[in-house]
Amino acid sequence: MKHRIKRLDFNVAYACNLSCKGCISLSDFDRRGVESLKDIKEQCKTWSKILDPSIISIFGGEPLLHPRIKQVLDIIRESWPNALIRFITNGYLLRRYDPEMWFTFGSLEMQVSIHRQDHEPLITKEIKRIVKCREGWTTTRSKVDGHRQLELHNEDLTIWKSKFKRFVMPYRLENGELKPFKSNPKKAHSICGSPNVPILYRNKLYKCAPLPNILELDKGKHYKYKGIEPNGDVEGLVKKINKPEAVCSMCPESTSHSIDHFKKENVHVKDID
Numbered sequence: 026m027k028h029r030i031k032r033l034d035f036n037v038a039y040a041c042n043l044s045c046k047g048c049i050s051l052s053d054f055d056r057r058g059v060e061s062l063k064d065i066k067e068q069c070k071t072w073s074k075i076l077d078p079s080i081i082s083i084f085g086g087e088p089l090l091h092p093r094i095k096q097v098l099d100i101i102r103e104s105w106p107n108a109l110i111r112f113i114t115n116g117y118l119l120r121r122y123d124p125e126m127w128f129t130f131g132s133l134e135m136q137v138s139i140h141r142q143d144h145e146p147l148i149t150k151e152i153k154r155i156v157k158c159r160e161g162w163t164t165t166r167s168k169v170d171g172h173r174q175l176e177l178h179n180e181d182l183t184i185w186k187s188k189f190k191r192f193v194m195p196y197r198l199e200n201g202e203l204k205p206f207k208s209n210p211k212k213a214h215s216i217c218g219s220p221n222v223p224i225l226y227r228n229k230l231y232k233c234a235p236l237p238n239i240l241e242l243d244k245g246k247h248y249k250y251k252g253i254e255p256n257g258d259v260e261g262l263v264k265k266i267n268k269p270e271a272v273c274s275m276c277p278e279s280t281s282h283s284i285d286h287f288k289k290e291n292v293h294v295k296d297i298d
Contacts, residue, residue: 028263032111033078034224034234037065037097038086043115045140046291047194047284049218049235050086054242059091060227062100068228069104071255076230082111084224084234089118098130109133115140117294119151124158128181136185142287145188152177152184191283193218195235195276203243205275212278214269221267229254230262232272239275248275 038059041052050056060068081101091097101110109132116137127135137152139145156162156177165176175186193216196203206213214220223230226237229252240248250272253262284291 027075027077028259029077029079030223030263030266031078032080032082032222033076034082034084034219034222035068035101036060036084036086036224036226036234036237037094038088038090040090041085041087041115042090042117042294043087043140044293044295045192045284045286047192049192049195049238050084051235051238051242052086056086056238059086062093062096064228065097066100068225069100071228072225072230073104075255075259078105078108080109080111081105082113082222084113087115087118088112089114089121094122095126098133102130106131111136113138116148116151117144119148119154124155127155128158133181134183134185136187139186139188140286140292141289143289149186152186155182155184189286191280191285193277193280194282194284196239197277197282202246203239204247206277206282208274208276208278210269210271210273213276214273216278216280217273217276223262223266226252230257230259232262232265232270235276236272 039056040058041048041050041056044053046053083098083101088094098110098112110130111134113136116139127133137148139148159179159181161179163178165178167174167176173188177184177186197206198204217233219233222234223232224234224237229237231237231252236250237252240250253259286292
């Protein structure tokens with residue numbers, strides 16, 4: 026039986042070209058590498074028989090660091106032909122790719138998250154390269170809770186230019202170690218940025234995006250949670266989507282633990298081989 030869910034995040038890269046304080050993918054730590062194309066194929070073959078998401082978000086790290094990102098998108102499209110693919114990127118590396126490529130994947134949304142206000146013109150330039158490939162775009166602007174979005178819509182592609190000013194840190198640092206906040210789970214869940222989005226990470230399913238990244242660095246010192254394997258209790262996890270659980274206590278229960286990603290001191294561009 027396939028489990029119908031609203032959205033699934035699919036991690037394809039661990040490395041990122043930015044280092045942002047408080048990043049849910051822990052880009053401010055030394056994360057490197059990408060998911061191999063072979064492993065992505067195997068995960069898609071397995072999980073497409075188990076999960077039926079309306080939206081699949083291509084997640085990282087920075088997905089554009091994957092040297093075979095076109096093949097990755099083709100595989101995901103073939104595996105979930107009816108899903109909307111949402112490609113999440115910081116936009117800096119769009120310059121590496123032929124803008125025509127983005128019109129070839131069927132139903133695709135590109136969410137370009139702006140980090141560092143002083144770099145916004147660089148990202149806008151890359152978005153314009155894509156927009157120039159087609160006519161007939163519609164434009165919509167919105168602002169919700171201080172987050173501003175510009176939606177550019179064409180029949181073949183939708184681009185979201187998103188300006189999420191503040192991000193809630195999913196961890197605290199103590200003597201250089203990641204530590205859970207030990208918050209009230211209900212309160213922490215109430216301010217969560219993505220409370221209803223499980224993530225597929227190294228062939229296991231997790232409740233939310235920060236979890237597998239934190240667990241991988243923590244190595245069992247302070248966090249106790251196990252991802253769900255394909256033959257595990259997937260139904261149990263699906264039933265708990267968008268519901269607070271004990272693990273939610275790892276995150277803060279107040280937005281006072283937020284980082285301003287428009288300030289350049291909180292976002293650094295880094296070199297990755």
